[in-house]
Amino acid sequence: MILGLTGGIATGKSTVAAMLKERGAVLIDADQVARDVVEPGTEGLERIRERFGNGVIQEDGRLNRAALGKIIFKDEALRKELNRLLHPLIMEEMQQRTGSALAKNPHAIVIWDVPLLIEENLTQFVEKVIVVYVPESVQLQRLMKRNALSEEEARERMAAQLSIEEKKRVADFVIDNSDSLEMTERQVDQLWNYLTLKSGSNQP
Numbered sequence: 001m002i003l004g005l006t007g008g009i010a011t012g013k014s015t016v017a018a019m020l021k022e023r024g025a026v027l028i029d030a031d032q033v034a035r036d037v038v039e040p041g042t043e044g045l046e047r048i049r050e051r052f053g054n055g056v057i058q059e060d061g062r063l064n065r066a067a068l069g070k071i072i073f074k075d076e077a078l079r080k081e082l083n084r085l086l087h088p089l090i091m092e093e094m095q096q097r098t099g100s101a102l103a104k105n106p107h108a109i110v111i112w113d114v115p116l117l118i119e120e121n122l123t124q125f126v127e128k129v130i131v132v133y134v135p136e137s138v139q140l141q142r143l144m145k146r147n148a149l150s151e152e153e154a155r156e157r158m159a160a161q162l163s164i165e166e167k168k169r170v171a172d173f174v175i176d177n178s179d180s181l182e183m184t185e186r187q188v189d190q191l192w193n194y195l196t197l198k199s200g201s202n203q204p
């Protein structure tokens with residue numbers, strides 16, 4: 001069983017993903033895969049160097065994420081170009097990791113944690129869509145705090161994605177993460193019970 005977990009930037013995807021992992025889900029994190037495919041020596045990093053120049057590569061040969069972020073969150077055309085360069089590499093790696101997980105355990109509950117699941121039409125690859133929701137005002141506050149961003153920078157990043165309200169409309173399951181972590185845990189427990197029943201898995 002493959003499920004998509006998404007939400008807006010800083011609505012709490014990683015928080016909910018960690019809770020699902022604790023309960024036994026196999027987690028495939030697109031942000032992590034996106035990091036892995038641009039490690040030094042990869043085709044991903046070479047693609048970025050060719051298009052964006054050495055200004056986004058650090059002295060130690062690693063990607064300067066802050067520098068690239070500054071460029072692409074301000075400019076939609078450049079962001080789309082970066083997506084075009086990296087997304088096929090990210091997708092291939094995610095499919096591969098999913099294949100190995102299901103080969104090991106055909107009953108595994110595999111969660112794809114993908115911020116752009118809906119924007120990039122990846123819902124076709126998953127059975128159900130889980131959206132981690134908080135109202136936009138909470139999203140803005142959490143994003144500014146976590147990434148030490150100004151309100152303008154945080155709004156720019158939020159504008160690079162479909163709004164959380166629109167994502168909520170596409171969801172099969174909504175986890176409301178605007179209250180305490182305990183309240184979120186409770187919703188995750190309910191969801192997990194349903195998923196284990198449906199997948200026929202006996203995971204703890």
Ligand SMILES: CC(C)(COP(=O)(O)OP(=O)(O)OC[C@H]1O[C@@H](n2cnc3c(N)ncnc32)[C@H](O)[C@@H]1O)[C@@H](O)C(=O)NCCC(=O)NCCS
Nearest residue numbers: 008009030031034065066068069072083086115116160161
């Ligand atoms: C631009 C980069 C280097 C900035 O790195 P940084 O470490 O500051 O951020 P990080 O990767 O942790 O992403 C934080 C959040 O930003 C949002 N985000 C990232 N990339 C994008 C994008 N292309 N479009 C819209 N939102 C994005 C996501 O919500 C993500 O969870 C990095 O985000 C990147 O390589 N993005 C392109 C790959 C991509 O699309 N990743 C998203 C998962 S498919």
Ligand SMILES: Nc1ncnc2c1ncn2[C@@H]1O[C@H](COP(=O)(O)OP(=O)(O)OP(=O)(O)O)[C@@H](O)[C@H]1O
Nearest residue numbers: 008009010011012013014015142146177179180181
């Ligand atoms: N219920 C909650 N109450 C208060 N703070 C929370 C709660 N859930 C998450 N947070 C905080 O909000 C921030 C965003 O959460 P998290 O990193 O899980 O979001 P995300 O959706 O994975 O973000 P991104 O899209 O950037 O990957 C973090 O600083 C986290 O500690």
